[in-house]
Amino acid sequence: MNDVTGESHSADRRRRKVRRRLSDEEIAAQHTKRRRVQIGCGVGALAVVGFFGWLGYEGLQAKSNLEKAQEFAMQAKDALLAGDTEKARTSADDADRYAQDAQSSVDSPPWRVAGAVPFLGSPFDSTRQMTTIVSGLTGEVLLPAVDAGSAVSPDQLILDGARINLAALRDAAPVLESTSAAITDLDKQAQNVDSTWLGLIDDARLDLQSQVSELSGLLNNTSLAAQIAPAMLGADGPRSYFVGFQTNAEARGTGGLLGGFTVIRANDGAISVDDVTSNREFRFDYDPIDLGPDFQRAYGHSRPTQDFRNSNVSPHFPYAGQIWQSMWQQETGERVDGAIATDPVALSYVLEVVGDVTLAGGEKITADNVVELTQSTAYSRFGDDQAARKRYLETVARAVVQKLTGSISRPQALLEALGRAAGERRLAVWSSAPEEQQVLETTPLGHAVPDDPAPYAGVVVNNLGGNKLDYYLRREIEYTAGSCEGETRESRVTVRLTNELPPGDYTNYVAGMFDNPVGAPTGTNLTDLALVATQGAKLNKVTVDGKPEFAFVSAERGHPMFNVQVPIPQGETVEVSYEINEPTNEGMARIPTQPLISSPNIVVNVPNCG
Numbered sequence: 001m002n003d004v005t006g007e008s009h010s011a012d013r014r015r016r017k018v019r020r021r022l023s024d025e026e027i028a029a030q031h032t033k034r035r036r037v038q039i040g041c042g043v044g045a046l047a048v049v050g051f052f053g054w055l056g057y058e059g060l061q062a063k064s065n066l067e068k069a070q071e072f073a074m075q076a077k078d079a080l081l082a083g084d085t086e087k088a089r090t091s092a093d094d095a096d097r098y099a100q101d102a103q104s105s106v107d108s109p110p111w112r113v114a115g116a117v118p119f120l121g122s123p124f125d126s127t128r129q130m131t132t133i134v135s136g137l138t139g140e141v142l143l144p145a146v147d148a149g150s151a152v153s154p155d156q157l158i159l160d161g162a163r164i165n166l167a168a169l170r171d172a173a174p175v176l177e178s179t180s181a182a183i184t185d186l187d188k189q190a191q192n193v194d195s196t197w198l199g200l201i202d203d204a205r206l207d208l209q210s211q212v213s214e215l216s217g218l219l220n221n222t223s224l225a226a227q228i229a230p231a232m233l234g235a236d237g238p239r240s241y242f243v244g245f246q247t248n249a250e251a252r253g254t255g256g257l258l259g260g261f262t263v264i265r266a267n268d269g270a271i272s273v274d275d276v277t278s279n280r281e282f283r284f285d286y287d288p289i290d291l292g293p294d295f296q297r298a299y300g301h302s303r304p305t306q307d308f309r310n311s312n313v314s315p316h317f318p319y320a321g322q323i324w325q326s327m328w329q330q331e332t333g334e335r336v337d338g339a340i341a342t343d344p345v346a347l348s349y350v351l352e353v354v355g356d357v358t359l360a361g362g363e364k365i366t367a368d369n370v371v372e373l374t375q376s377t378a379y380s381r382f383g384d385d386q387a388a389r390k391r392y393l394e395t396v397a398r399a400v401v402q403k404l405t406g407s408i409s410r411p412q413a414l415l416e417a418l419g420r421a422a423g424e425r426r427l428a429v430w431s432s433a434p435e436e437q438q439v440l441e442t443t444p445l446g447h448a449v450p451d452d453p454a455p456y457a458g459v460v461v462n463n464l465g466g467n468k469l470d471y472y473l474r475r476e477i478e479y480t481a482g483s484c485e486g487e488t489r490e491s492r493v494t495v496r497l498t499n500e501l502p503p504g505d506y507t508n509y510v511a512g513m514f515d516n517p518v519g520a521p522t523g524t525n526l527t528d529l530a531l532v533a534t535q536g537a538k539l540n541k542v543t544v545d546g547k548p549e550f551a552f553v554s555a556e557r558g559h560p561m562f563n564v565q566v567p568i569p570q571g572e573t574v575e576v577s578y579e580i581n582e583p584t585n586e587g588m589a590r591i592p593t594q595p596l597i598s599s600p601n602i603v604v605n606v607p608n609c610g
Contacts, residue, residue, distance in 0.1 A: 063127070065102035066204070069095045069134045070211065076142050077215055081412055089146045096138035102131045129193045130208050133186050137212065140182040145219065148172035148179070158411040164269035166230040173226040180223035187216040221419075224443060228436045232338070234266040239337045241266075241429075242324045245276075245397055246312070246343045248597045249375040249468035251461040251527075253315040254428060254447060255343050255595040256470070258282075258308055258324075260390075260397045263336065273405050276398040278390040282308040282327060289326045291319055298554035298561060315460045315532065315594065316557055317341065317447035318437065321430025338431040341447070343595060344371045346421035347400050353413045354406075357399040365396055375471050375597060379510045386509070426595045449532060449557040454587025455481065455606050456559060457493045458532035460594055464565065466514025469525040473568075474498040475600035479591055484584050484609035490540075491606070493533070493578045499525045499568040511570075523570035530563045532556045537582035544576050551578075586610030 072095035079088035107128075159165050190212040193205050232239060241264045246256035261281075263274040288305040290296075295314065302310040305323050312320035321339035329335045351357070351367040358364050365373065374393055382389035408414055421427040428447035431437045440446040449458060457479040463470055476496040482489035501511065501523050511523045520526065533539075539562050542551045552563040568574045589606035593599060 061101070061105055063204075065098045065105070066127070066131055066134060069098035069102060069138060070208065071095075072098065073134065073137055073142055074211060076146070077218070080145065081218075085146060089143075092138060092142040092146050095134075095142060099131070099135040099138045103135045105131075126194050126202075126205055129189070130205060133190050133193070133208065133212065136182065136186050136189075137215075141179045141186065141215070141219070144175050145179050148175040157415075158408055159269070164229070164233050164271075166233060166235045166269045169226045170230050170235070173223070176219065176223040176226045180220050183212070183216045183219050187212050221443065224439055228431075228439050231433070232266070232431060232436060234268050234270070238265065238267045240264070240334070242321075242328050242336045242339045243273075244312075244320075244324060244339065244341045246341055246595075247375065247468075248343050248345070248595065249379075249471040250466070251463045251470040251473070251594070251596055252310075252312045253460050253462060253594070254312040254317050254320050254341055255426070257463075258311055260394055261324075262397075262401065263328075263334075264340065271405060273401050276394050276401060278394050279308060280387070280390055282331065284308070286327050286330050289322065291322065294555040294557075295319065298556060312341070313462050314449075314556065315447075315458055315592070316449040317428040318430045318441070321432075325432065337433070338429065338436075340430075341428040342421065343426050344374045345424070345595070345597065346418075346426035347397075349417040349421050350404055350414070351400065353410055353417050354403050354408070357403050359395060359399060365399060370396070370400070371597065375468070379468055379507065383507055384509060424595055424599065425593055449559065449592075450590075451557050452587075453535045453583065453585040455479075455491075455582070455585060455589035456532065456534045457589070457591050458530075458556075458559070459493070459495055459591070459600075460530040460532060461497075461596065462528040462530070463525075464528050465512070465516075465524075465526040467512055467525070468510045469499065469501060469523075471597050472499060472501040473525060473527075473596060474500055474598060475596070476602075477591055477600050478603040479589060479606055480604075481582070481589070481606040484607050487584055488581050489584050491534075491537075491580050491582050493531055493580070495529060495531075495576045495578075496573055497525075497527065497529070497566065497568050497576070498573040499523070499570055501525075501570045503571075518567050520567045520569070525568040527566050527568060528563055529566050529576055530561050531578045532559045532561050533578070533580055534582040534585065535559050536585075537580045540579040540581055542576065542578050545574060546577075549576075584609050 072091045076088045076091035076095060079085075079091055156168065157165050190209045193209070195202055195205065230236075243262050243264050244258045245260040246252070246254065247259040248256035250257040252258075258279055260276050260278050262276045265272045265274070284303075284307045286306045286308075288303075291305065299310070299313050302313055304310040304313050304319075305326065308327060311323045311327065314320065320341065324339045325336055348367045348370050351365070351370060356364050356366045374396060378389050378392055382392065418427060422444045425444060425447055427445060429440055429445045431440060437446075441448040441450075450456070457477070459475070459477050461470065461473070461475070474497070476494075476498075478494040479491070480494075481491040506523070508522070513520065513524070513526060516526075518524075518526065535558050537560050539551060539553065539560070542549050542562060542564055544564065544566060549564050554561045554563070562578060564576060566574055566576060586609055588608055589604050591602050591604060593602075
């Protein structure tokens, strides 16, 4: 008996014989089946291994070629800026060759199949998108741009260190226009490249977006310059421009109070500058000009078209340009062709390039001290002797201008400094020629309030005390908005203003008030704070340090504008919060920066609806 089953040994032996007999009959068929499965699995495994091996090899090749294409593309850009056209062409050719090799890899059917796999294929798809962009960058932008190298290169743009090469700009205009259109399209594509879970590829995506955006800005600005700069710089006859030096220590809408001024003259690319004078040459009673009913309602009480001290209260620089043109014509009989505004911070950027200037008494004006000297030290040095202070500031401005209009040994660095100033809105330009002004308003140089419905929060400070306390003003601006779901959404713009005037003795001119309607102590900064909001926005309420406040409502270029008057005690921070209901319009939110001494800290939390 079997101890486990209880069956007899003879039954157990019979069962084993049956099993052995069945195995003998089927063994040949089973072996054949196994061989077929094994062969099929082996072939499949080899196919899978081969596919992924090929894909890995092509991926490495594509990555390597793409990186080399980007590297040579940046070398071509740098060579263009340095004026080395030969190196630029060689680098552009190399970039194009590697881009085409990378394109061959990512255009293959297996690569496209891999890219179509949900989630896992995202690195392949993103790489294919990036390769297509780099290929377009080299073929449609860099190679044609080399042909316009004399216009793009600062070293060739400025002749003999002093005169602008207007003929080169005009000759290059058609090529620059086509490359500008191409890079704008590629920039949009680059910003829309899908992010991916693979960090290496995602880092490359971010690098490409930054590089294409930088090149887009360079070529677009150069193309715009080629369109309007020749005429503006006297290619078709002499031009003249009123130049206002703004005093940021006393805030105005476009930056600061109009201080010194001069007239720049351009003739066939050659620039000359009249003697710099101070605002003591201007009056308070010029004949007014009509800038429309909205302007009159918003600013008429301060007589901006008659009183130079309030000539630039609006943040829309073209208004200031027209007012300065009118005042200068009434003062001298000359009608200038446009206006330019700048400030001491912009001058500091220029001094970093052209070097220090030395006044007659031996005092050095440098990039490090020009802002403090002109916006703070001068007021304490001369006390109540305003005439002496203004003569000193005229002397400083004259010395810097003379240095700037001499021979320029580092034209690329100078253009970069001016570009930095323009990007911070410290350099503004208005032209009386409508076709030129239309182009300028599309650039940071235009310093214009845009006439469009995209989300907007322009925060504007105007000094009401007639003092110089905005040298010590610090700003924080936060713009938040609801979702894109409804036709309107609740939004909030919060502004924090801090008066960082240190303890000490100050003249009344610096820390007092010309008019003190609130009875504030010396050192208090009295500010008119305006919010230029999104077109169609409605103000729900405004609070100052949490308490409801009255707001004056007007309009600026189709945008509603809400003004409150705010005293900011010495050493304190005041928080102003605007709660608004605004249309859910398409476009990126914008907070333009008013150019005061320091730039504000800005936080934007507004979804892009569309």
